[in-house]
Every structure is written in structure tokens, then in C-alpha cells.
Amino acid sequence: MAVNKILKSFDEAVADIPDSATILIGNFAGPGGTPYYLIQALRKKGSKNLTIVANTAGGIGLTLDYDDHRILFENKQVKKVIATFPFSTSASRPSTAEKQILAKEVELELVPQGTLAERIRCGAAGVPAFYTPTGYGTVIAEGKEMKEFDGKPCIMERAIKADYALVRAYKADAKGNLVFRGTMRQFNPIMAMNARITIAEVDEVVEAGEIDPEAVVVPGIFVNRIVKVQEPLPFPRHPDRNFWVK
Amino acid sequence: MKERLSREVMAMRAAKELFDGAVVNLGIGIPTLVSSFVPEGIEVIYHSENGMLGFGPVVTADESAEKADIDLVNAGGQYVTPLPGMCFFHHADSFLMIRGGHVDITMLGVIEVSEKGDLANWMFPGRGVGNIGGGMDLAFNAQKVICLTEHTVKDGRPKIVKKCSIPLTAPECVDMIITDIAVIEVTKKGMVLKEIAPDWTPEEVQALTEPKLIIDPGLKIFEL
Numbered sequence: 001m002a003v004n005k006i007l008k009s010f011d012e013a014v015a016d017i018p019d020s021a022t023i024l025i026g027n028f029a030g031p032g033g034t035p036y037y038l039i040q041a042l043r044k045k046g047s048k049n050l051t052i053v054a055n056t057a058g059g060i061g062l063t064l065d066y067d068d069h070r071i072l073f074e075n076k077q078v079k080k081v082i083a084t085f086p087f088s089t090s091a092s093r094p095s096t097a098e099k100q101i102l103a104k105e106v107e108l109e110l111v112p113q114g115t116l117a118e119r120i121r122c123g124a125a126g127v128p129a130f131y132t133p134t135g136y137g138t139v140i141a142e143g144k145e146m147k148e149f150d151g152k153p154c155i156m157e158r159a160i161k162a163d164y165a166l167v168r169a170y171k172a173d174a175k176g177n178l179v180f181r182g183t184m185r186q187f188n189p190i191m192a193m194n195a196r197i198t199i200a201e202v203d204e205v206v207e208a209g210e211i212d213p214e215a216v217v218v219p220g221i222f223v224n225r226i227v228k229v230q231e232p233l234p235f236p237r238h239p240d241r242n243f244w245v246k
Numbered sequence: 247m248k249e250r251l252s253r254e255v256m257a258m259r260a261a262k263e264l265f266d267g268a269v270v271n272l273g274i275g276i277p278t279l280v281s282s283f284v285p286e287g288i289e290v291i292y293h294s295e296n297g298m299l300g301f302g303p304v305v306t307a308d309e310s311a312e313k314a315d316i317d318l319v320n321a322g323g324q325y326v327t328p329l330p331g332m333c334f335f336h337h338a339d340s341f342l343m344i345r346g347g348h349v350d351i352t353m354l355g356v357i358e359v360s361e362k363g364d365l366a367n368w369m370f371p372g373r374g375v376g377n378i379g380g381g382m383d384l385a386f387n388a389q390k391v392i393c394l395t396e397h398t399v400k401d402g403r404p405k406i407v408k409k410c411s412i413p414l415t416a417p418e419c420v421d422m423i424i425t426d427i428a429v430i431e432v433t434k435k436g437m438v439l440k441e442i443a444p445d446w447t448p449e450e451v452q453a454l455t456e457p458k459l460i461i462d463p464g465l466k467i468f469e470l
Contacts, residue, residue, distance in 0.1 A: 028296045028319075028321075029296065029319055029320075029321060029322065029323030030316055030319050030323045031316050032315075032316035032317045032318075032319060033296075033317075084377065084378050084379050084380070085377040085378070085379045086377065087370070087373075087375045087376060087377050089370075089377070091370065091373055098375070101375075102375070110378055111378070112378050112379075112380075112382040112383050113295060113337075113341065113378070113379050113380040113382075113383060114341030114344055114345050114380065114382075114383035114387075115383070117336075117337040117338045117340070117341045118338060118341065118345075120337075120338070121338040132345060133345075133386050133387065134345065134382055134383045134386045134387065134416075135382060135386075136386075136417075137414065137416070137417040138382070138413060138414045138415070138416065138417070139413050139414075140378070140382070170317075180334070181317045182298075182315065182317030182318045182334060183294070183296045183297060183298050183317055183318055183319050183334065184316075184317045185296075185297050185334050185335070185336050186296040186297050186336065186337050187336070187337045188336070189336040190336055190337060190338045217336070233316075235316040236310070236311070236314035236315055236316060236325070237315055237316050237317065238315050239317075
């Protein structure tokens with residue numbers, strides 16, 4: 001039987017996410033590349049004690065005015081967050097996660113961004129740990145093994161391995177192959193390749209063969225479930241326009 | 247009070263450090279302004295942490311309705327414009343470029359910078375919390391780290407100090423500091439005062455700087 005990973009609803013796609021799961025969420029400095037509808041569905045599902053791995057802890061910057069993973073914190077579903085940019089840059093507008101972190105309701109693991117990306121990539125690649133110079137001689141190095149390579153002191157960082165990844169892509173085919181659009185790519189491909197179950201929220205679903213094999217960013221074997229967005233977010237977007245300018 | 251240079255003039259001075267073909271990552275704040283002053287005949291390739299190389303200028307408020315696109319933002323969350331030859335890649339490749347030394351120049355903001363070139367810029371002063379983001383990887387691994395900052399905090403305390411009092415972004419990483427009154431190079435021998443703002447004397451700059459400055463024999467007025 002031909003593989004078909006396309007599901008009809010976001011609710012159905014997250015229905016088996018249990019309490020205490022570790023979940024990667026595609027996210028950067030704005031709504032582009034964040035799986036908004038999957039996050040909504042996860043809030044509705046209500047799974048608790050989650051460990052969320054994402055660049056931010058939601059609710060800051062461009063994302064202030066829309067419901068990103070901030071709503072999982074509001075709904076008290078999060079036990080721990082692993083992030084690089086968890087705090088609001090404005091002291092007068094603290095994010096929900098920030099208040100919960102400071103009140104010790106949510107545990108924070110603060111990670112340099114390149115280290116977070118590599119920990120996710122290594123988890124996908126079956127590499128349990130790696131050495132990086134980033135963080136040596138700072139608070140990030142505390143409690144970590146140190147080793148010098150070619151005169152450069154490095155610290156050991158462990159891979160992250162997740163149960164689920166909620167990712168955002170532009171286009172998927174029925175085999176699960178994914179392509180992206182512009183900076184929506186960010187953490188999404190490495191997260192998709194990491195998790196035991198990867199769920200992709202996409203703008204378009206096409207037949208197998210309609211995505212140029214040379215252009216595939218995430219091979220379909222990494223993607224378990226795909227749901228198409230019915231109503232795009234109210235943010236400026238020109239999907240019919242190429243980024244190419246003459 | 248002597249006049250200090252504007253953020254734009256600091257950015258103009260910093261832009262002189264760019265070279266043709268340089269891969270450049272600009273941090274948030276004054277560094278962002280540098281892209282407006284790239285010298286003629288020089289083409290730099292901008293790198294953004296979220297996986298983009300070779301993009302164009304930030305979309306202005308006037309252009310926003312026509313040009314803004316949530317799938318084309320820089321690391322500060324600003325909408326930017328596309329350029330021919332730009333490309334996208336995922337986050338692990340983006341930091342491969344940074345960690346692997348493929349970013350030639352990064353320009354970063356400062357909360358404190360020490361005599362040895364230790365940089366502290368991620369923890370918000372007075373809040374006890376902060377965001378590390380991509381700045382730590384850049385400070386550790388970019389080929390050249392240039393700091394752009396006001397010389398002192400608002401109450402006049404030096405930002406260039408003997409030893410940083412807040413958690414570090416990276417130890418001994420800063421190569422050059424461009425402030426609103428001076429250009430300082432961080433060397434093994436110490437901090438060398440290379441340029442000063444018009445009407446300022448080296449003694450006046452020293453009075454606002456904690457570490458002892460070595461006055462460069464070729465000390466110049468800010469070169470723009």
C-alpha cells in the first residue's frame with residue numbers, strides 16, 4: 001500500500017502526545033516557521049508536564065500578538081523549557097514563561113543557539129555528545145566536562161532526543177518530503193529529523209513526484225504526519241512571489 | 247560636556263572595517279545601522295542566524311505593506327528584502343558557519359567589556375535574567391569581533407572595565423571597540439587607543455575608561 005501520511009485535522013495529529021513528553025517546536029523571531037495550529041491542538045489536547053525545546057519560550061518580539069507556544073505555558077502544560085532566548089527584551093512586558101521561570105514553576109535550561117542546534121542535529125544523527133568552544137569560561141560551562149583540542153578549550157554538550165517534533169514547512173508530498181520557504185526553515189529540518197514522531201504543518205500538500213527530488217530539504221522518512229493549513233495567519237506573506245528580484 | 251559622536255557616525259566608522267566579500271553578522275542595536283554605510287565598491291554578504299546569507303536591506307515602514315513577508319526576517323525579527331544570489335539553510339548549518347570560522351566579522355553590542363577583551367552582553371542589567379541567543383557562538387567563533395557601544399553608561403560609569411562584573415558572553419574574544427569617543431584595539435599588550443573623537447584628548451578618554459590605555463604613536467582623529 002502506498003504510504004500516505006496526510007491527516008485531516010490537527011487534533012488528530014497530536015492525539016497521542018502523552019504527559020511528560022519532550023517536544024521540539026520550530027520557532028524563531030516571529031510567526032514564520034512556527035507550527036501555530038499544531039500548538040493550538042496541543043493546548044486543546046492538554047498534555048501536561050511537557051519539556052519544550054524551542055528557540056524562545058514564546059510570547060516575545062514579533063510573536064507578542066499571536067498565539068505561539070506561549071499558550072502552552074499559560075495553560076500550565078510545561079514543566080521544563082530548553083531555549084536560547086526565553087526572556088522578553090522589555091522588562092515591562094514579561095512573557096508568561098518568564099514569570100513562571102522566575103516563580104520556579106517552570107525549569108529553564110538556557111543554551112547558546114548554536115549549541116542548541118547542534119544538540120538537536122546530533123540527536124537526529126545518533127551522536128550522543130560533542131565538544132564545542134562556545135560557552136567555555138562562562139556559566140554555560142558549569143558542571144560540564146572540559147577538554148582541549150589543538151590548544152582550544154572546549155566543553156562537552158549532550159545531544160537532545162525528543163519524543164515529538166511539531167514543525168512548520170511550506171510544502172509536503174504524500175511521502176512526507178518537505179520543502180520550506182525563506183527563513184521559515186530555521187530549526188524545523190533538524191527538529192523534523194530528530195524526533196521519534198514528527199508532525200508537520202504545511203501550506204500545501206502535493207502528489208509524490210511533484211516536489212523536485214533535488215529540492216527536498218527533509219527526506220520523507222523523517223516525517224510521520226502531515227496536516228495542511230486551511231486558513232493562513234494574518235501576517236504579511238506573499239507565497240506566490242519568489243524571493244528572486246531582478 | 248564635550249560632544250560625543252552619534253550612533254550613525256559610530257556605524258560609519260565600523261563600516262570601514264568591512265572588506266569586499268566579507269561574510270558579516272550584525273548584532274541588534276548600533277551594529278544593525280552599519281549596513282547603511284557600506285563603502286562604495288565593497289560587497290559584503292550578510293549572515294543571519296536563522297539560516298540566510300546574502301539578503302538585502304531592512305523593509306522600511308513605508309514599504310511594509312508591499313514588501314514585508316513573515317518568511318523573510320533577520321535574526322532581530324525585522325522584515326528584510328531579497329537579493330539575487332541569496333540562500334537559505336537550516337539552523338545547524340547556520341551555526342556550522344559561525345562555529346567553523348566562516349563568518350569573517352561580527353559586530354556586537356556591549357554591556358561591559360574588559361581589558362583582556364572579555365565581553366558581557368547577554369544578561370539584562372538589573373534583571374538577573376537574559377537571553378544568550380546566537381551572540382555567544384558569534385563572540386567565541388567569528389574571525390573578528392568588533393564591539394559597538396557608547397563609551398559609558400548614562401550615569402557616566404565606564405563600560406570598558408578592568409574586569410566584567412556580570413556573566414560573560416565569551417572571554418578574551420573582542421578585537422576592536424568602537425565607541426562614541428574612541429576606537430580601541432584589544433591586543434596582548436593591552437588596550438591600544440587608536441582614534442579619538444574630534445575635540446577629545448587621550449586624557450579625557452582615559453578618565454572614562456577603567457583599564458590603562460596605551461596611546462598609539464599614530465593616534466588619529468576618528469577616520470570616516
